[in-house]
Every structure is written in C-alpha cells, then in structure tokens.
Amino acid sequence: MTAKSKITISRRTLLAGASGTLIASRAWAQQPAEVKVGLLVPISGLYARPGTVMREGAEMAIDHINAQGGVKALGGAKLKLVVLDSGDTTEKAKNAAQRMVAQETDLVAASGAYLSSFTLAVTEVTERANLPMLTLSYSDLITERGFKYVFQTAATAGSQAKQALPQLIKLAETASGKRPKTVAILTDNTGASIASAKAMREGLLAENQLQLIVDETFTPPLADATSLVQKIRSAKPDLLFFLPTVISDAKLLLEKMNEFGLGQGKIPTISFGIAIAEPDMLQTVSPELLQGVLTCVASWGAKGHEALIAELKTRYKEPWMTQNAISTYGDMWVIKDALEKAGKADRVAVGEALRTMDGGPSKYYPLGEIKFDEKGRRVGAGMTIVQWQTGVPVTVFPPELALAKPFWPKS
C-alpha cells in the first residue's frame, strides 16, 4: 500500500516536472477524492460512553465539512473518518495507536484519546510516526515532552484552575453580595482531579484570599460519604470544591449533603471536569439535587453552537453537548483548515500547517485562537463554567459564550 502510493507520487512528480503546468493541473484533478482522518477513542469498555460521544461529534463535523464542499485546496476532496477503538487500558490504547500508524498509512491527522493516560501512550506512537494528533486531554504532561506532533486544544489542567477561581469568586460576590472566604476541597485521587486540587492548594487559593479549612482526598468508589459530609457540616465553608470522576461518588455525596441539610445550594458546590455534568448523572441523581451545582470544564456546548446542540439532540438523542462532542467536532474543522493551508494530503505537511497556522478566533473551543504555541498548546485557550439549571448543565461563563445567566444558590 505504502510502496504503491509512493510510486504514484514520484511518477506524478516526475511527469509534472517534465511536462509543465498543463499536466500539473491535471494532477490536481487526480487528487484523492478522500482524505482520511483518524479518531482513536474508547468505544468499548469502561470509557465507551464518552468515546461514543466523541465519535458523534466527529461524524457531525465530517458531514458538515463534506456538505460544504470538502477541502477546497485539494479540489474539494472529501474527509473520511477512520475510527479506532482505544479500549479501556493504556496497553490497548497503545496497541490501537500502533495499528493506526501501521495500517492506516494514509491518515493525515487524528484526534483522541479521551483519558490523558491513553493520550500519553498514544502520542508516543504517533509522534514517532509524524502523525499530527489533536487532543482534548488536558494533562500538562502531554505537551511537556517536547513533542512536535501533539496539539492540545483545551487549556491545561493547571491553567484551568487558575482561570476559574477568580471568575467563581466574582460570581459569588455579585450574586450573594459577599466575598467567599473559606473553602473545602473534596477530591478523589485520579490524575485530573489531583492536578486541579494541587494547583489550588499550592498557591491559587492563597492568591485569591481563600482559606482552606477542609481538605479530604478519597479513593473511588466511595462506600459511604457520611464522614466527609460531617466534616463539611462542622466546618461550614463558604464554598465546596468537589472533584469526583465516578458518577456514583457524585451521587452519594450530593445525596448525603441533602440529607444533612447542606444540599441544593446551602453550601455552593463547585466541581472540575465533566463527570458531574454527564447525561448519565440524571439516571441516578434527581435534577433537584443537582440544581445550582457548578463545574469548570475545558469546553462545552455554548453560545453560537445552538444549531449543533439541536442537531446532536435530534440525530443522536444526546440531551446536551458535552466537551467530548464539541471539542472533537472542532478538531475535525481544525484538521480541515490545516489541510487547506498545507495544500496536500500529507501528514508532515499538515503537522507543519498546524504548527504555523493562525486561524483567528476559535469558534468551537472556548476563547483564544486557532493557533498553537511551540509546545503545541492552543494560544489563549479559555475554559467554561457550566451550571445545572432545571435538569440541564448550561454554559454560564464566559459571558460571551453563556447560554444562561448564572445564579448563586441562596443560603
């Protein structure tokens, strides 16, 4: 397969060189009708649900791009999505990545792989194969290895906490009339949660004049949240940062808070990450308990995405558009833009295009531009704050993307 396409290209180059522009323009017309783009996400096992949502986002984007005429620089070539299952372990993810680069040799770029530990393993493979990889994983580590072919579209974990805190305080102040002074942190010990909590403990809270009065780390899944909630009740913090990854933990804690009379906003509860805003939450937790709960996420369906949210709803029966759907949707457009800039369906050229592109303000990722710094991080990447309002988590921050006004739970 590889050998064959190489021969074709070299013959074509030769002909073009020998016979001038006429034949060269014929070569344009012979550009492949399809350009393959990879999506390496978990579609089986423990993380199948978010992976499936990512695929839905990608499929929608591919359909929209093709419907709007494909890649114009390649004579209207259509994009074709190649989906690979990263499974539910790091080893499976790495194997899938190896399969992707070995057997899908004509991919120009890919997106994936949900969990940051998967992305770390996958990009070890794609980097060596010069395959550009866009990712919504936000571990700082991903873009700290000096890789050239990894592009992180979300703000990194450290940066997210930094951005979120002042906004949350401002929100609390305007809504309740007084500035919060004390906070509690309840976090599980998974990678992303630990990273966010660490950033807060080591400086961010102090910078924002917040005093940490309860600091508890637990291992999911929780068997009982009583002792945790008792600690919060006796300390009475102004804010509770609650960082679960497992839905059952979120349910357990919220129910226990309610039982103790702390729920439904008596103590404003703020999360990081999308676990607490996944559609699956509603299957186990009642909307009343969730009302007012805030979460800081890297990206969310927001203002300007109304049509997309509606389409996702009708086409895939998804109640709202999570980070997984909108970010992956955006990834496909970025790859398309890079193809336009590169002018050829070649992974190295696409990588170069991504590194040098300046695509202006971002449409699908929150804030910032479609431009990557030398580490591969998106320039000016912002984040969104989402709030549960009558059974739907809606974007309430930043104001230019907000679909609803935030309310501060009344105590």
Next chain:
Amino acid sequence: MLRMRSLLPPLLFTLAYAGISLGVTNSYYQLILTLVPVWAVFGLSWNLLSGYTGLISFGHAAFFGIGAYATALGQIYFDISPWLLIPVAAILGGIAGLLIGFPTFRLQGHYFALAMLAYPLAILYVFEWLGFQEVTLPIKREAPIAYMQFADPHLYTLLGLALMLATIVLTQVIERSRFGMALLAIKQNEAAAEAAGINTLAWKLRAITLSGAIAAAIGGFYAQVLLVVTPGSVFGMLVSAQALTVAMFGGVGTVWGPVIGSVILIPLAEILHAEAGARIPGIQGVIFGLAIVCVILLAPEGLFWKLRDLLRKRNAPKATASDIAETVAPNVTTLRPASPRPATGEVVLEVRNLSRSFGGLKAVQDVSFKLHKNEILGIIGPNGAGKTTLFNLLNGFLKPSQGEVLIGGRDMSGQRPHVICEAGIGRTFQVMRPFLRMSILDNVVVGAYVRARTDDQARQFAADAVARVGLSAVADRVAGELSTKELRLMELARAIAGQPRILLLDETLAGLGHGEADEVVAVIQQLARDGITIAIIEHTMQAMVRLVDRFLVLDHGAVITEGLPEVVTRDSRVVEAYLGKKWAGHAAN
C-alpha cells in the same frame, strides 16, 4: 546429554520466533510480537511460584508494577539507563517477594490467594497517593540505544525473546533440580513435604523471591515498550489476571504452559479487538472470555497437559497387563507369621510424659513409651484414641503441651518436621497425595533429598528405595496409573528414600484387599529385617498381629496397656476400648 536435549526445544522455538519476527515489517504486528514474550515471561514467573507450589497468587502485578515503576522513575529522576534499571528492578522485585512471602506464607489455600490479591491493590493506591498517576519515559534523542529506545521495533521483540529464553531455561533447570522437586512436593502435600525433610518455608521463600524478580524485570521491560506507566496499567487487577490467564490456558506447572497461552491469547485478543471490535464495540471481550471458558472446560489443566495426555494415549495404546501382575519383585520374601525379633535393647526413640490438648480436649495425655532398635511397634486404639496426634507430635507437626521426645537420646520435641526428618524419622500418611502426573521414581526422589547431597545421589537413593518395596518394574509409570497397593508402596519408598532410622507408618494397610495387605506386610517386615525401626498405626488387627513385635494401646489419648500381641489382644481393657463393656466379658471367657 539431558541438558542438551531439554535446551533444544526452547532454542528452536526462540529461533523460529525470531525468524518470523524479522520477516514482519508492519510495526503493529511487531508490537504484538513483542508483547507475546512479555506476557509469557510474566506467566512463567507466576508459574514458578503458583504453578509448582500450588499456592495461587492473585497479586503478581505487585512485582510487575514495582519493576515498571522502578524502571520509569529511575530514568526520570536519576537518568539511569534501563539496561541497568531492569536488573535493579529484578533485585527490588526479589526483595518485595521476600517481604511479601514471609508474612503471607503463614496462610494457605484460598486465604493465601486472597491475601496476595491485596498487595498490588494496596501498592496501587500508594503510587496514586505519591502522585505517579501518569509517568512517561523521557525521550532520548541523543543516545537512544543506551536508553533502550530503538527505532527498529524488531529489537524490542528480540530483547523480549532473549528474556523469555532465559526464563524458560531457568525454569527448566529449576524443574529438574532439588528446588523444583521441593516445590512439587509442597504442591502435593505440604505436610508430607515437611515430613519428607523439606524445609517448605525456605523453598517457598526462594520461589517467591525468584518469581518476584522475574516479574519485576519483565515489568521494567514492559514499561520500556509501553513508554507510559500508570498505576492501573501495571498494578491493576487485569495485570495479575493476565498471568493467571496465560498460564492456566496453556498449562499450569509446566514451562511450556505460559508460553503456549501467551502465543495464542495475546494475538487472539488483539485480532479480536481490531477486527470484531471495529464492527461491534465490546464484542472482543465477550468472544475472548467465551474462548477461555471453553478451553478451561475442555482442558481444565491447560492445553499443554491435554495435548500431552492425548499424545500419550496414542503412543501407548495398550498398558501391558503382564507388567502389572509382576509388580511384586522377587527380592521380597513373604514371611509369616512374624518370628519375634529379639529387641537389641538399644532405645532409639523415647517418649516421656507426652501430652497435648486442644482447648479442653486432651488428645494425648501423659504418654510414655520406648522404641527399641529394630522392633516393629504397633500402635492401636479405637477411632479418636489419639494415634495420629501422637505421630504428629513425634514428627513435629504439633508441638507438645508437655513432655519430651528423645531421638537417639536427644530431646527433639517442638522441632520443625523437616528437622526431625533430618534426624532420621520418616513417615507416611493415612491419606495419600501422590503427584499423579509424575513417575514413581520422581515421586520417590522428593523424599531422598533430605540425605542426598547431589541430584544424582538423590536419584540413586530413590532407585534403591523403589527396589526395596518391589516397584522397580513400574518405576517409570506415572503415579496416576497405579493401584492403591502400589501407591501405598510408593509412599513407603518415598519415606525410606530419605534413609530414616525410624519409620512412622500411619494406616499403611488401609483400603487394601486381603492379599494386597499381605504383600505390603511382607515389605514392611523386610524393612525391619534390614535394620529400620518401625512404629505403625493400624485399625485392622488381623494383619497387625502377624506384623508387630509389640503393641501400644491407646484410648482417649492415654496408654491403656503395652505388651506382646497375644497378651494385648486378650486384655479386657483393650477389648472394652474397642467394642464396649458388653464384649469385655465375652473376651474374658
């Protein structure tokens, strides 16, 4: 000769595998080819402990993960090359094995398995707490070879193969040595192994140390292949399960089992993941699980044993009936009734005021007797009289609450069984647990190591012992094909292979037919004539009367009487103990 012959198959296999690997240019297939030896070695390390000793470990990920993290963190924080770190990982794994083994070997069976399960899970949380949720190996662009980062994926496969070959050869060497025999004996019956003079705790600790070292080394190599280490990917349940899966699928307790399991299962899982999983996500797990269930149902001990049994059946179509008839060798002259051998007077074993109680129950109380050189002492008594407990006190399974056991004048009470065995006491058991797949000779060799200095000498002792019980003609047959009588004789041979001065026989005649019992009696008599002192527990009085020189009668843990057979059998207290008061009167008449 033997060494070369056993070395050839793994060498040929490795060469063939390397040949296939070099022919594969697709980097994905190459990665799978690298992972096969990785999991095979991990399975082999598990097999070394659990396959041979029968102590199932659900926690081998503990060692694997320690190796992986040692290799990763050593590179990140100290900039040490993995060429050095993998051996270091092996040492750490060995130490971990020792530390884990020492407390955990107090447990047996399911309790051991469950306790082992806890270690990797506990360590997993420690690594999460330490903040090592995601660790990536630093890329070394300047000196890739020095840091085991090959551009050519073939090299990973070759390195994995080299590790596998080394592990296979090591396992083979162990299998054939005293080490392997000790482990197999532990698997059959740990108590019997101790009684045969094997220091079971020491051998088990050696096994878990070596097993931990191998698992950690391959864990280190795995980190090098995966380039990313997370607690879940090296300490997780699935990692421990992988070792069990490949070993149990391929065959437990054999060097080829984990290799076969890995060669089949790892590519199968990947193919299913790539092909079936692409159509119906998740179906790969279902098919994989079903395949394993089917194989386990059809070949419960693994593919290797199933295939070997099939081959054996085909190659040996008729077990020659004539062989079996000739099992009683001519060197045993049947002698009956027993001519009383005058006791030489020398006391080889003396028991003084021995007592042992379990809570309120006094199983043995204040028992004293002397065993004279060259006599056969019969210990009788009704069920629950404390006969077996007495034996357990004599050979060290139980510690006496009170009293002394003097062997050759030296107080040995409270010593470990293997120490007492070394002092010259052999024993057999009421319930036999032969290793059914091993030949008679191999079964007996286990008992010889207590005296033998070398493996060759042990074989010699074993062959002698087999000859003495008259099983030479069938010495190469596997124990699974033997009759009860032959098994009893084999147990006897194992006990005398250690060249004991005193033999404790626990119901050696149980379950034998009339004629069969006579044959065994003849063998025991011959042993006594050859100079071994024997104490035997038995229910069947009939055979005993002809066999023994003297009786010791126990009831409710205490000695009722002691004396010559004809006197004891008429003693009304003995009859009462056996049959109740009502019959005591009849006996007197």
